[in-house]
Amino acid sequence: MEIIHLEGTEDTPKIILDKNNGIFEISGRSLPEDSAEFYQPVVDWLEAYAKSPNDKSEFVFKLEYFNTASSKLILDVLSKIEDVKNAVIRWYYHEDDEDMEEAGQEFSELVEVPFEFNTY
């Protein structure tokens, strides 16, 4: 499978999806102009990945901020991860960022994937 590697900017997150090395990460700030368009490749990639996943997949979310439109797409991404066998989500938040912690908890209630919360 091809690797998705997007460098993060002021408005878009850094995204790495690398099946062979088992690295799945979304980090940074997410306020893209058109979030649906931005996240579409990610959603597609996950859909393909769910068909032949690694034995174990660890998805890392290390977000500083995302806007409302992005939150909808992040939920879509999480829903795709739901279909991946043996997937775990590592939700990183800054130890001062209560909002991000709570957002993670809300997300964990909306999808059926195990969440692990970590501070950085």
Add this chain to the structure above:
Amino acid sequence: MSEEILKALTQLFAIITKQDGGVTEKERNFVITFFNQELDQDSVKEYLALYDEFTGYGKEEDEGEGVEVKKKKLTSVRDSVKTLAICRKINKTLTQKQKVVVLVKILELVASDSNFSEQRVEIINTVSTVFNIDKEEYTLIESFAFNHTEVRYQFADILTVSSLQADEAQHLKHIYTDINGEIIFLKINSVDLYFVKYIGHDDVVLNGFIMKPGQSYLFSNGSTVKTPKGAALYYSDLIRHFISDVTTARISFNANQVAFRFPNQALGLRDINISEGTGKLIGIMGASGAGKTTLLNVLAGIEIPSEGEVLINGYNIHLQKEQIQGVIGYVSQDDLLIEELTVYQNLYYNAKLCFDGKSEEEINKLVLATLESLGLEHRKDLKVGSVLDKTISGGQRKRLNIALELIREPAVLFVDEPTSGLSSRDSENVIDLLKELSLKGKLIFVVIHQPSSDIYKMFDKMYLMDTGGYPVFYGNPVEAVTYFKKASNQIDAERGQCPTCSNVNPEQVFNIIEAKVVDEYGQFTNKRKVTPQQWHEKFEENFTLKKVPEEKESPPKSLNIPSRLKQAMIFTIRDTLSKISNKQYLLINFLEAPVLALFLAFIIRYKDAGKSLYSFRFNENIPAFLMMSIVVALFMGLTVSAEEIIRDRKILRRESFLNLSWNSYLLSKVIILFTLSAIQTLSLVVIGNSILEIKEMTLSFWLILFSVSCFASILGLNISAAFNSAVTVYIIIPLLLIPQMILSGLLFNFDKLNSLIGSKGEVPLVADMMASRWAYEAMAVNQFKNNAYNAPFYELEKDERQADFKSAYLIPMLETKLQQVMSQVGTENDSVKKIVEKDLNILRDELHKEPFRQGIESLDIQALTPEYINKEVEGKLRNYFENLNAHYVQIFNKAVQDKEKLIYYLENQKGLDYNFNKYKDTYHNESLADLVRNINVSDRIIEYDGKLLQKIDPVYNEPSREAGIFNYRTHFFAPKKQVAGLLIDTFYFNITVIWGMTLVLYVALYYELFAKALRFFSSIKLPGLKK
């Protein structure tokens, strides 16, 4: 709305409003208003507290200034995710329509303080995405809620109403009305919802509530927006603007110079000129007795005008019925529902009769859709019930009555007083419905009585009538008020409606029309200020009819009537269902026969003194039992059918607009009644026969009684079709039944009737018209001849009895006659001569009939005249009589011997458990035998009308084959009947006769001969009674 959803909404409101500077007072007030609409006072507080908690309303911002500036721009991630969670929750419970309503509410909330910041809009946008609302549609809703007029202009799903003329308005859809500001309608296609909002300072009323300017309202089915000055805006009127491709067939309706005379020659209508086109609601009003209903009936084609014509698209509705079949619908004032059926069934069978081509599913859909459009869908499985025993309300009944006509979508609909007896709410609903229909392109005429102001104003035009059938006004309803005010020189005449409440008082019009002259004491006299004629003259002066151009196309019709056979099936099923659902009716009809049979048979089953066992053979009541069972069969047949047509008459009248087959209808009645008769008579026979131990006669008795009952059913239908009230019919029943009893042949001997009606030796003709007589004879003769005991011996006994009669009575009689002739033949006395002639005549007849001719071969029987007769002839005859006697004695003896042999044979036949006496006890009834053999008659042979008649043993006396082709007539209890030289067994002959009579009655029913005869007789005027 559930608590959970309301909580979710509260959170959603809170999240959105706390963005960008927090909640403002206006926004909070909006939320309070929303809560007030949804909740009671206590809960409002509770939810408001919740809302305040979520938004942090009233709390001081404790965060540092610097942080806040940065945060203000961005929605917190927690709120974003929370919004998602809430929307997901809502997605699971609310329908798409409800979600759209929620979205509109949220947008409005934001719009309430015009704070359309990026963050707020972004959240709402996300909400709409999660709600799966189309992007395009979201933009539309947003522009509607936010009053983004420029955006709005592009949409075809927005309609504006304002005082701008159509060409000035920039919207694609626009209606002009005299109003301050603007009313905006929005259609949301995906969920088929309409919203309305008003911006301006007038009091615009939506369904009776004043609209708050700027607030969006759901514009639901049947809603009406009323502006203070302009015309009301009806739901369907607006829908028509949204549905672009509405193609309604064009209709022109013209009544030209119509006049109508009642049967008593009084003029009921005069100078009626009406011209209308598609999609109008016309009211017809007038004082009672002014001829409103008559006008409606004439316009609908029920009554034929004595002058003038009524044309639909150029077709004369009274003469060219073929072309306008199915075009006209008529809802009469009466209730035309089948009470025993459910709301759904009433409509369903009606639809079945209208649409032949449609499948079950299509009809089902159509019925449900119609019920839904009339707000009756929740009542669909309720039995309609009678007016007294109500299960659905008066308004619902009325609407269902209208639905019956509506379902086939007639292009022109006539409705007679649809609001009488209804509450004002129900009345308004009904008229709203009619208005909506007219907006869909129907032309509707409504006779209306004392309408409320709102109802009155809904009409496009009013046709006012005055006593005597004079038209006095034809035009806009509100103008009627000004016209009559002006005509009577009242002040303020220009104002038709109340300036403050814009109410119209239609009563005012009639007060003016019917104003009475006041006498010098200030009392009203009976004289009117302006007579109907004067009003009419004024009307002729002031009004010129604007003729609607005659449409050339043939009027639209959706009617597709099923074949006659299918109609009969539908009628049968419908009628059966309605009967089955009437438990009382079923119970009585199915218990009547068994109970009567039980009662009758039980009472007449008795033991003779000294006998330990009941014996059928010696039961003297059997002849009476046969008679009674016939009476019961007749009675049941008559009573069960007598009300059938009367009850359906109103329904028939409505269905007459469908041109359904009368024959199919009758056939359905016949099928049901005959089935019922079959069951009733079977239970009668089975129970009666088993108690009285009448063996092996079940089938034959049943066949006879069933025939009789069917005959009575058709007779009952005849009287039901002829008379117009059930009471009359039940009074008629004894009139039909008692002659049947009198002339059945058992109660009164046919030989002992008034000589005016009967001759001896033959059943009188008047009795031949009685089914009872045929039935009785068939039962008695068949029981006697064909029971297991008598059957083997019948032919032998016939020979025996007939030989005995001849040798013992006939031959001595003939000898006496010869003696008398010989002693008087030479006389000159005229009267004696006559007797001689007559006696010779009898001799000739009897000798001619006699098959035994030994000894008279040489005699010319026909020449046996006073001149011809002499000693020699006398000698020959005397000799012949002796031989004849010997011949019959021989036959008699042989028959007796043969019978004994047969008994011996039967009793000794192996495998045949035959015992002569036992058989006689079991199968033979002495009383019945005595009756059919007429044992008790004193004169066994009588001379009547120049003929010798055998009175004894009628059941052995077969009629002559030479009686004449159609001369079926013979004595009562004859074993066979002669017709066209054939001898037919009485049993089969009589049953055939009964069915023949039934058939004749059916034909009479088909042509309604009884009803026509009745009308003819009632039209004859007795000159002496004329006033």
